[in-house]
Amino acid sequence: MTHRVADALPLTVGIDVGGTNIRASVVDGDGEVLDTVQSPTPHSARALEDALDRAVRELRRRHPIGAVGLAVAGFINDDRSTVRFAPHLPWQDAPVAARLTERMELPVILEHDANAAVWAEYRFGAAAGGHNVVLVAIGTGVGAALLIEGTLYRGSHGVAPELGHLQVVPQGRGCPCGKRGCWERYCSGTALADTAIELLATDPGRSTLLAREVARDPGSLTGRRVAGAAQDGDPVALAAMADFARWLGLGLAFVSDIFDPDLVVIAGGVSSSAPLFLDEAREEYARAVTGAGHRPLARIRTTQLGEAAGMIGAAELARAVLAEPGRRASRVARSGR
Numbered sequence: 400m401t402h403r404v405a406d407a408l409p410l411t412v413g414i415d416v417g418g419t420n421i422r423a424s425v426v427d428g429d430g431e432v433l434d435t436v437q438s439p440t441p442h443s444a445r446a447l448e449d450a451l452d453r454a455v456r457e458l459r460r461r462h463p464i465g466a467v468g469l470a471v472a473g474f475i476n477d478d479r480s481t482v483r484f485a486p487h488l489p490w491q492d493a494p495v496a497a498r499l500t501e502r503m504e505l506p507v508i509l510e511h512d513a514n515a516a517v518w519a520e521y522r523f524g525a526a527a528g529g530h531n532v533v534l535v536a537i538g539t540g541v542g543a544a545l546l547i548e549g550t551l552y553r554g555s556h557g558v559a560p561e562l563g564h565l566q567v568v569p570q571g572r573g574c575p576c577g578k579r580g581c582w583e584r585y586c587s588g589t590a591l592a593d594t595a596i597e598l599l600a601t602d603p604g605r606s607t608l609l610a611r612e613v614a615r616d617p618g619s620l621t622g623r624r625v626a627g628a629a630q631d632g633d634p635v636a637l638a639a640m641a642d643f644a645r646w647l648g649l650g651l652a653f654v655s656d657i658f659d660p661d662l663v664v665i666a667g668g669v670s671s672s673a674p675l676f677l678d679e680a681r682e683e684y685a686r687a688v689t690g691a692g693h694r695p696l697a698r699i700r701t702t703q704l705g706e707a708a709g710m711i712g713a714a715e716l717a718r719a720v721l722a723e724p725g726r727r728a729s730r731v732a733r734s735g736r
Contacts, residue, residue: 409465409721412455413714415512415706416440416447416471418487423454424707425462426714430523432707434458444489452502465721466506467499468713470515472542477557479509486575506720508713512536513666514551515712516702517544520664522715524703529662533654533697535562536667537647540575541583545658562654563587567646582653585646588622588669594639595625606635626672643669644676648683655697656689666702673701 408428415422418440425434436454441447455467473485480497482490499507510518517534520526526534526546536542541563545552553559563583564576571580572593584590595606596613603610609628612620628636651663665673681699685691704711 409718410462411714411717411721412458412464412467413515413710413712413717414451414454414467414469415709415713416451416469416488418472421447421450421454422710423451423458424710424714425458425464426711428718430519430704430711430715432711434461440488442489444493447489448495448498448502451499455503455505464505466508466717467503468508468510468515468715468717469495469499470510470512470709470713471495472512474558475509475511477553477555479557482509483557506717508717508720510713510716511542511544511553511557512709513542513544514553515710515716516666516704516708517546517664517712518551518716519704519708519710519712520666520702521546521549523711524708525664525700526662529660531658531660532662532664533560533562533658533660534664534666535651535654537587537665537669538667539589540587542667545660562650565650565653567650567653582646582650586643586650590646591622591625591639591643591669592620594642595620595635598635598638602635605638606633608633609635622669626669626675629672629675640672640675641679644679645683647676647680648685649687651680651684651697651699652687652689655684660697661695663697663699664702665699666705666708668706670701677701 410425410427413424413426420437421440422437424432426432436457438450441450471482471485474483476483482493482495484491496507496509513534513536526532530548532546534544543560543562545560564581566580567582568580572584573579574581574584595609599610599613625636625639629640685696
């Protein structure tokens with residue numbers, strides 16, 4: 400009888416620790432998700448760690464688990480042991496890896512969610528074969544990750560690259576980060592809704608459907624709703640999507656001027672609407688990049704692993720702890736190998 404390579408590798412758990420839900424998955428050595436549990440995200444640090452422990456214990460009842468990786472949307476210190484700050488989670492300067500390792504009696508590593516996602520795409524998805532890869536995760540805001548010759552790049556203090564907060568419009572739209580004119584304020588699901596509202600303010604008659612929604616409750620309009628209206632041919636939604644595509648292309652030109660990647664992966668919730676904007680974004684990128692017409696352009700792809708990428712990447716990074724037992728988990732996580 401023959402066995403896959405994955406059969407000889409340990410199973411690990413990857414956990415997407417989101418502001419609304421916790422999703423924990425058992426992942427094999429081929430990046431296949433075998434089992435998943437989900438629960439709401441508690442609002443206190445102790446309750447959150449209790450919920451993570453329960454999720455892993457439930458999965459361990461059904462599978463032999465060797466290590467656990469957490470994908471966290473927030474700032475993590477350079478040795479991947481501490482959550483410095485996570486805007487939608489109750490951890491601040493919290494030694495999460497050590498606390499959970501002790502509770503679960505398993506090696507636990509932390510990773511920024513975008514880094515985990517690009518690692519999964521590199522190992523099993525759209526970034527396979529890439530050398531210098533940028534992942535741009537577009538949802539409520541913009542997350543990003545950078546892979547240089549197969550190694551995750553985190554900067555000197557573990558927080559790079561914050562591409563969503565590059566200022567693209569001086570004194571532009573206000574951003575929750577405290578600055579104005581950040582890229583994510585023009586190229587995100589939130590930005591789609593804001594652009595549609597601005598367009599309706601100047602010409603409400605262009606879209607009676609969206610105008611009624613905004614009149615009832617301006618806060619109810621979401622990027623997902625705008626994308627759905629664009630698919631139905633709504634003129635305001637299509638104009639908002641065209642503006643989004645322009646800003647995506649311009650932003651990718653800035654990113655290429657800095658990093659010169661050979662591959663860009665577009666991930667996040669907005670990526671599911673790629674047919675509405677990706678071709679236009681590629682064209683804008685090709686026009687706006689420095690040296691246009693005289694340099695190779697990065698390939699721009701959408702995610703293959705979708706919402707599971709963060710969990711798969713965190714689980715794969717956790718597997719590295721078991722593959723190299725003589726190394727500390729923090730060193731493995733830092734190298735991305």
